[in-house]
Amino acid sequence: MSGPHATLYTGRGAELYHEIVQSDTSELREIIHSLRGKDARVLELAAGSGRITLALLPFVRSITAVDNSAELLRILSEELARPNRKNAASKANVVLADILSLEPGGHFDCVVLGTTSFCLFDADQRRSLLADIRQWLNPGGELLLSLRTPDLGGQNRYVHEVSPNLAIEERFDPVRGTFSSTLIERTDDGQAIAEYSVTTHLLTETELRTELREAGLVLKDAVDVGPRNRVGAIGDYKLFRAHCPGPDAMGKPRMSSSEYFEFYLPSKDWGNAEATAARGNTITFADGTEALCGISGLWNASLGYGNVAVAEAINEANLNAATLPIFRRGSAYSREAATRLLEFALPHEYSSVFYATSGSSALDAVVKLSRQFHNINSNPKRRRIVSFTASYHGVTMGAMAVTGSYLFQDVYQVDQRLNIKIPYDDLAALDIVMKRFGPEIAAVIMEPVLGSGALPVPQDIVDAVYAYRESEGFLIVADEVATGFHRTGPRFASHEWIQPDVLVLSKALTNGTCAASALLLGDRVVDAFDQAQQVFWHGETQAGSPQSCAAIVATLDEIDRLDIATSAARVGRRLAAFISGLESLSPRVKGFGRGSFRAVQLFDEAGELIGTDKVFELVSECRRRGAVVQPSPGALQFVPALNYPDAELDVLFDRIQGVVTDYLAGQFA
Template sequence: MSPVHTRTKNTKNALWPSLLAPALHGSDALCAVSAHGVRVRYADGSELLDASSGLWNTNIGYGNEAIARAAADALRDASYLSVFRYENSYARAAAAALVELCGADTYGRVLFSTSGGAANDLVMKLARHYHALRGEDRRKLVVGLRGSYHGLTYGSFALTGEDLGQQVYGVDQRLIRHVDPNDPTGIRTLMERQGQMVAAVVVEPVLGSGAVPLTEEYVDELLRLRDEYGFLLVADEVATGFGRTGDFFASQRWSARPDLLVTSKGLTNGTGAAAAVIASHTVADAFDTAGAMLTHGETQAGTPVTCAVILATIAEMRRLDAVALGRALALRLDAELTRLVDEHPWVTGTTGVGCFRSLRLTTPDGEPLPQARVPELVAAIRTAGAIVHPGVHGIQLFPALTYTDAELTELMDRIRAGLALFTRGPIPAAVPTEVPA
């Protein structure tokens, strides 16, 4: 039996934050107290310009009044209603809005979840059940991409193609296969060997780790292989949805639609624990025809408050013309990042698309910036007044689509100041880099 240790009562560090080194627990410099627009205030009194849109999810900025009113009204009028063996009118309305948004010619049903990770768990169950209904019980394999990130629940953790310690946690990956992104030969070779056992291929249109977009050639090969081998193609748009890459959803630029589309981060503008899986008519009809019930449910999925803010977020995105704002911002951001590459000897490249970008750095000896130094870089930029996300050999930027010209200029000035501080000498790290959002 493990001993129970007692100590003097102290609740200051009662919070156990996610993915933060224990030495940094309780730091007022990392304890946010309020946020408005694109700025976050911390318990130590500092106010920082946020270039990460929260955790890539406040796509139209903090403190939107219409979204706040929608949440308050729903909490007052229908504090909790379930979609577990029931329906509710809020969930019906939000589902209809999402089907319309994604395209009712392709999509017909929506399943609500509470996070991107949980939604990817749902997707894997849904794909396997779909094939079982069609008499193909052997289709259990799910294919992901190396370097991908799909979440940290057990199913999505298994699907994640980056080594984040899955073995330590006993994550079972026996029914998962990983292939290299943007390598048509690799995915075709896998299908030639095991295609008849593949239930689904799940891809991020832009890999969250490193902001690497899938090429048109690669997506077209996935679509051809789907037609040839019969698996479901899933677009994990948890991070890319709601205007982040220049369209409401990145997969809208594909030559054909995915069978399942997953969205979460921008879905409520970061105000609720919500995700949605939008299912094609083909998938939904298989369940309806068989009268089959999918075994999945989450207590807090599809509640009135989350569905009310989904509806309000969609309405505000349209009112602000946020997708167009994001496209215009992306052009300015691209010019600024290109200029930074040209002027700073350590900054050697930028990847990504739209307002989903990364900066890659090398050291003076020409080697990629070691990952161990990325926290120091993030801390230096934070000291200069901006919040950026750790990336592969550098940083990642996810500004709100509503950034003004003046705010973008201010952001780039702070990033330059942080880079200058970083190149002068060691800075104590303030954030981890092992796991993306």
């Protein structure tokens, strides 16, 4: 067996390392997306055998590839010498050097440090390297740096089986704060014949953000690039994009003097659009312009703005009750609304309603409820919550922990140690998680259609989750904050499933008029608390208020009176046809969704999904032309009121199509 000091970057270790990383495309797509069309001069540090270098050659002006392993650079040089790479290879300059003492000569538009190589260095070395990188970058230049924070599921050791003859053993030393990876080469009968190791420093996202900031580099974003074919122990794997500010970036005056925060916007964009009124499907803005709303408020005014019946019910509750908290006593308003909700949820037979004030707080309650449920049933180890990457469940601490979209969870120190996220359409990932963590899972939370992008969860995933519930006993939670009340067609999208244990509702629950949400709980949950006579320690002052409960009852009445089941089907058909028409314009348009909850992804001429800046540019142009649409990752999202008149839909769709058509024609380059 090779000696204990054999490394991954020399001799046979380098050859095996090269073989393994060739199939790893983790951060390549995002790196290429950042560099495409920029004609950039690139400096790649820790280039290795060229996994990233070779992929970037078609997209850059030049690339200087630096590494201190002669063996790995020899492999890269051989790849560059192949006849089919002759033209592209002229762009490459291969440099054997120690990165920490590098003098590359000249400046670069981009520095790439992939494969989490940044963690090879200790804190002092990283500080020095970042200072050098800032000097090497042109003003406005970009640093692309990948970071993996492994999750060994509470263990200090994990083994990945790469092939019958290769395995990777990973060990975490919490005392030293180091993480080692050892490639084990084996005979056909499983005997180890050689080991090749590398040890890195464990670096958290928060620490990296701090180091970038202290180096004077401005972080743009952190994109999840975790490989989908690896088990959960891969942990968080992200590409960080930071830029080097120009000399005039400091000391600028405050960009906004607004008296209040506008959600999810930097202050420089506050005040661009302020609404003053809304009625039916039309919003009036402070500048006197009007626009047809294509997203029903924030997907919550499903009956349109200004429903008189709902407004009058709230006003009457204000006059007759004002506030009747349901702390240690009941309320007739709360009982009536609960009865109506349980009836509306049929044929699924829920037993009781738990009130909250928002979708976020309801999801916090779900996390607590599921863990307490298993504690009551003598299964205290069931604490893990499974959800989907790219999902959205809210912005309170518990809801952020289960949300699969990046919402600065690391900045806010959201504890995600007991949360597992898997791709919404990856059955193999679900199987891996269940086989490894099944006895520890408290609940699986699913949006029937992911709110971020209107992506329907495939039926085979839903079926598999229910099958695992039978064997494992966890709770299934349907998060229908966005999809409830005919949004996707049926009363609830989960009516197409076997009954979940918990149904989460908000948004259209009161037609967007009150801060309200509700959990509908099945017999299994209610009976456990009933028999144990345990208190569920979650409650909010305004939850189940007379106003919100009156609004719930009035909204349900209006859904019946207006025959929303029929009109929602009509609007859904119209929206589906509109999306299909947009798709027919170009292969660069791709539609997703269900019912009246849909989105179109847009791609640039190179086939890449459009970025956030372009999405917001198109959303702003839609509003300028009189249509309000929702920004979504690489897409425009449409969530219209369910009783939208056909004539108004014609106008709304015509305005949106005009923007999409002009984008495809290159008018927003």
